[in-house]
Amino acid sequence: MSPDKIAIKGIRQGLLITLGEGDWSAGLLALEARLGANPAFFRGGRVALDVGARELICSEIDEARALLAHHQVELWAVVSTNPATEAAAQELGLVIDLGLSHPRAPETVTEGGEEPVVEGMVVRRTLRSGQSLRYPGHVVVIGDVNPGAEIVAGGDIVVWGRVRGVVHAGALGNEDAVICALDLAPTQLRIAGHIARSPEERRRKPVPEMASVREGNIVAVPWNGSELRRAG
Amino acid sequence: MGARAITVTSGKGGVGKTTLVANLGVALAMQGHRTVVIDADIGLRNLDMMLGLENRIVYDLVDVIEGRCRLRQALVRDKRLSELFLLPAAQTRDKSAVQPDDMMRVCEDLRGQHDFILIDSPAGIEQGFRYAIAPADEILIVTNPEVAAVRDADRVIGLVEAEEKGPPRLIINRLRLDMVQRGEMLDVADVVELLSIDLVGIVPEDKAILVTANRGRPLAFSRDSSLAGRAFHNIARRVRGEDVPFLSLREPGMFERLLRFVRSG
Numbered sequence: 001m002s003p004d005k006i007a008i009k010g011i012r013q014g015l016l017i018t019l020g021e022g023d024w025s026a027g028l029l030a031l032e033a034r035l036g037a038n039p040a041f042f043r044g045g046r047v048a049l050d051v052g053a054r055e056l057i058c059s060e061i062d063e064a065r066a067l068l069a070h071h072q073v074e075l076w077a078v079v080s081t082n083p084a085t086e087a088a089a090q091e092l093g094l095v096i097d098l099g100l101s102h103p104r105a106p107e108t109v110t111e112g113g114e115e116p117v118v119e120g121m122v123v124r125r126t127l128r129s130g131q132s133l134r135y136p137g138h139v140v141v142i143g144d145v146n147p148g149a150e151i152v153a154g155g156d157i158v159v160w161g162r163v164r165g166v167v168h169a170g171a172l173g174n175e176d177a178v179i180c181a182l183d184l185a186p187t188q189l190r191i192a193g194h195i196a197r198s199p200e201e202r203r204r205k206p207v208p209e210m211a212s213v214r215e216g217n218i219v220a221v222p223w224n225g226s227e228l229r230r231a232g
Numbered sequence: 233m234g235a236r237a238i239t240v241t242s243g244k245g246g247v248g249k250t251t252l253v254a255n256l257g258v259a260l261a262m263q264g265h266r267t268v269v270i271d272a273d274i275g276l277r278n279l280d281m282m283l284g285l286e287n288r289i290v291y292d293l294v295d296v297i298e299g300r301c302r303l304r305q306a307l308v309r310d311k312r313l314s315e316l317f318l319l320p321a322a323q324t325r326d327k328s329a330v331q332p333d334d335m336m337r338v339c340e341d342l343r344g345q346h347d348f349i350l351i352d353s354p355a356g357i358e359q360g361f362r363y364a365i366a367p368a369d370e371i372l373i374v375t376n377p378e379v380a381a382v383r384d385a386d387r388v389i390g391l392v393e394a395e396e397k398g399p400p401r402l403i404i405n406r407l408r409l410d411m412v413q414r415g416e417m418l419d420v421a422d423v424v425e426l427l428s429i430d431l432v433g434i435v436p437e438d439k440a441i442l443v444t445a446n447r448g449r450p451l452a453f454s455r456d457s458s459l460a461g462r463a464f465h466n467i468a469r470r471v472r473g474e475d476v477p478f479l480s481l482r483e484p485g486m487f488e489r490l491l492r493f494v495r496s497g
Binding site (some may be wrong): 126131 | 357383386387389390391393426428
């Protein structure tokens with residue numbers, strides 16, 4: 001991987017950002033560019049940084065931490081194959097072993113050139129107030145997304161349940177991302193850079209809906225196509 | 233292994249945790265269970281007042297933890313119910329005086345001699361909440377039928393689930409029937425739908441709860457004088473594992489009363 005390439009993976013504790021090999025300052029520049037390109041996706045998140053075999057001293061790691069902090073991202077771990085770098089990271093109070101937390105999903109988004117390979121994760125529980133899920137790929141929730149909970153996904157979001165919280169699909173800039181739910185009544189709906197609220201009127205009998213961006217606006221359409229009507 | 237430890241918590245303050253612990257403690261003791269209620273709200277001690285035991289406190293929870301007295305010395309036995317004990321909070325300290333391990337140890341020591349340990353958690357999700365749930369075998373979430381209380385309850389349920397404590401159960405406190413009927417208050421179904429955990433009790437709003445608490449004699453002492461008093465006893469029975477149907481909280485109308493009168497005659 002060249003220095004301007006950055007890989008982002010979703011892991012249990014948040015995101016794992018892997019910097020391409022090469023010069024540290026070039027790596028930081030690439031990171032900066034990546035953070036700046038999709039601020040909404042990273043803001044408020046926790047990040048583990050994989051720096052590969054680089055030998056880094058405390059002040060260099062601190063640079064990365066400051067850069068992330070500037071974008072309101074918390075650096076909590078540094079992964080490296082270099083013992084000197086590990087020691088420096090530990091000195092800064094960072095975790096160096098992700099332990100069980102090894103990436104659960106395979107690589108999800110790869111930057112640079114060709115079409116990204118997007119994978120997904122399935123969450124089989126209700127996301128409650130204060131819980132936040134950030135993942136670079138698609139997210140499927142079997143359960144509800146309660147008010148006060150948030151999902152930020154690089155890809156699509158499908159909720160087999162009620163959506164009452166904040167959901168953000170295509171947060172890495174994909175305007176083609178969609179949000180589907182059995183009952184779509186979120187506090188706020190976001191797709192890429194677009195934001196919408198639910199209508200004030202609450203529907204008595206919720207129907208499954210799919211939201212997508214059409215002509216610059218987020219539009220939610222009931223999922224009761226002709227196939228369903230014929231079957232009924 | 234002895235007593236079951238049950239922590240009562242809510243996230244939001246003022247929803248009736250302490251009142252519930254006082255009444256539930258009284259109800260369990262009246263039903264013959266040796267029960268100790270622990271006031272875990274260090275620095276904002278209230279449970280003693282509601283039980284009318286304030287003037288009997290010599291030592292408190294922090295004294296026990298810091299080794300200034302033995303556990304038995306700090307337990308205040310209720311003057312009316314021989315099966316009810318209070319382990320009071322310290323009033324002159326704060327939450328930092330207690331660690332989760334301390335609460336686990338205290339509860340381990342209490343388990344042998346009691347049937348139930350009820351822990352009154354402080355509001356919030358910080359240290360006080362953390363140590364209050366640490367020893368719990370079961371957690372009861374108290375909420376009121378209002379959006380802010382339900383939102384905070386949801387947050388707390390999420391935290392409890394993350395601790396792998398097993399699913400908590402729900403008590404809806406201060407339900408006002410007149411307002412629900414007029415559509416001005418969330419009803420039980422709304423709350424249960426959102427929180428999606430098992431309901432273990434519904435307590436209707438009743439002035440008498442406040443009045444009796446002010447006098448230091450919780451409403452549960454007079455079981456059948458009110459719907460709320462019965463609700464507390466029913467919660468105690470459900471906590472014990474009995475299957476008790478929920479009270480019909482609807483006030484009988486004039487016509488129904490007349491009908492009942494005619495039938496009973």
